[in-house]
Amino acid sequence: MTVTMGRRELLAALGGAAAAWPLAALAQQVSTRRPLVAVLSAVTRERNLPLNAFVQGMREFGYVEGENIDIEYRFAEGRLDRFPALADELVRLSPNVIVALVTPAAVATRALTQTIPIVCPLLADPIHFGLIASDARPGGNVTGILFRTEGLAGKQLELALQMIPDVVTIGFVVNVASGVIIDRQELEHACQKLGIKSVPAEVRAPNDLDGAFRALSNDHVQAVIVLVDGMLFSERTRIAALAAAARLPTIYGFRDHVDAGGLVSYGVNLAENFHRAAAYVNKILKGANPGDLPVEFPTKLELVINERAAKALGLIIPPSVLVRADEVIE
Numbered sequence: 001m002t003v004t005m006g007r008r009e010l011l012a013a014l015g016g017a018a019a020a021w022p023l024a025a026l027a028q029q030v031s032t033r034r035p036l037v038a039v040l041s042a043v044t045r046e047r048n049l050p051l052n053a054f055v056q057g058m059r060e061f062g063y064v065e066g067e068n069i070d071i072e073y074r075f076a077e078g079r080l081d082r083f084p085a086l087a088d089e090l091v092r093l094s095p096n097v098i099v100a101l102v103t104p105a106a107v108a109t110r111a112l113t114q115t116i117p118i119v120c121p122l123l124a125d126p127i128h129f130g131l132i133a134s135d136a137r138p139g140g141n142v143t144g145i146l147f148r149t150e151g152l153a154g155k156q157l158e159l160a161l162q163m164i165p166d167v168v169t170i171g172f173v174v175n176v177a178s179g180v181i182i183d184r185q186e187l188e189h190a191c192q193k194l195g196i197k198s199v200p201a202e203v204r205a206p207n208d209l210d211g212a213f214r215a216l217s218n219d220h221v222q223a224v225i226v227l228v229d230g231m232l233f234s235e236r237t238r239i240a241a242l243a244a245a246a247r248l249p250t251i252y253g254f255r256d257h258v259d260a261g262g263l264v265s266y267g268v269n270l271a272e273n274f275h276r277a278a279a280y281v282n283k284i285l286k287g288a289n290p291g292d293l294p295v296e297f298p299t300k301l302e303l304v305i306n307e308r309a310a311k312a313l314g315l316i317i318p319p320s321v322l323v324r325a326d327e328v329i330e
Contacts, residue, residue: 034068035068035097036071036072036093036096037070037071037096037098037099038071038073038074038090038093038098038099039051039071039072039074039098039099040074040086040090040098040109041105042078042101042102042233042234043075043076043078043230043233043234044077049256049270050270050274053272053274054099054275054277054278056278057274057277060278061282063285072095078230079205079231080104080175080177080178080230081177083107083108083109084108084111086108087100087112091109091113091116094116097118098117099118099119099120099121100118100119100120102120102230103124103125103126103131104178104179104230105120106118106120106131110130113141114140114141116141117143117284117290118141118142118290119142119277119281119284119290120142120144120277121144121274122144122273123144123145124183126142129179135294135295136294136295137294138291138293138294141290141291143294144280144296145276145277145295145297146296146298147228147268148228148267148298149297149298152186152253152266152301153190153225153227154186155266155301156225156251157170157187157190157225158190159264159303159321162320162321163317164222166222168197169196169198169199169219169220170191170221170222171198171201171225172184172200172224172225172227173201173203173209173213173224173226173239174200174202174203174229175202175227175231175232176202177203177205178230178231184227199219199221201213201215201224203232205231206234206235206238209238209242213242213243213245216246216248217248222249224243224249224251225250225251225252227253228253228254233256236262237260239257239260240260240261241261243262244261249263249264249310250264251264251266252266252267253266254267254268254270255267255269255270256270258306258309258329261306262306263309264304264306265302265304266302266304268298268300268302269300272299303321303326304325305327305328305329307328307329307330308329
């Protein structure tokens with residue numbers, strides 16, 4: 001039997017096929033698109049060993065940038081006020097996961113999306129900032145790893161007292177633009193409890209650092225604690241030089257400051273946190289809900305001492321402190 005098709009039926013069939021072509025092409029495009037991970041960093045890519053640790057962690061899970069995954073980076077270069085605009089750029093790309101490397105970056109990103117998963121390897125006080133409901137069950141689209149333990153600032157103060165005799169005045173550098181206040185609160189409370197006078201040097205941008213150290217020197221503080229912050233981390237080499245020029249023994253939260261010439265650090269290993277963040281990204285790419293992934297706690301605090309910096313200050317590190325050090329740079 002022969003079936004004939006009229007002109008109207010033929011046009012309708014061709015029209016339907018033509019309409020289907022874009023849909024088929026779109027489906028093929030979607031199916032072949034590599035997963036996209038967006039990274040929002042507080043500092044630059046150069047000499048960013050923690051970020052390298054994250055990329056290495058991704059490789060260990062089988063993800064190679066440009067081959068089976070794409071990574072889009074944005075760098076605030078120490079200017080936290082750039083986070084909202086940079087976060088907006090990344091959200092518009094509709095990535096599978098956003099890795100916001102510090103808490104202010106996570107806050108800026110969370111303000112723009114409650115659906116795209118966000119992993120933060122340096123969470124600070126995330127419940128206070130409304131990023132998660134609880135450590136065990138975050139509940140939203142944010143999860144990650146805490147970079148501090150309760151009382152860390154107080155332990156840094158105790159370390160200063162053990163290294164420097166007869167301390168009565170402690171200065172501290174704090175970036176008030178970050179909005180993270182828990183470390184400052186803990187340090188001031190610990191100073192008050194021990195009868196130590198605390199002198200804050202508040203900064204908002206890198207250009208404030210010179211004045212901050214001049215002010216601390218003029219206030220005759222005997223030691224300085226640099227509170228953990230993305231901008232202060234980015235300026236670690238400059239801060240180490242300013243502390244040395246002012247002859248102020250200074251304690252930091254990350255070993256990277258000591259590698260840059262600083263005296264002593266006590267806190268988590270940044271690279272380890274960033275490496276662990278890759279495991280979160282892997283789980284999310286495989287279908288896990290970030291709200292179901294518990295926030296992890298630091299597993300180890302490390303003490304790193306730069307004896308060269310100590311000698312330059314004429315400071316003798318007590319054996320009781322040296323023996324506890326995870327690493328001594330000589």
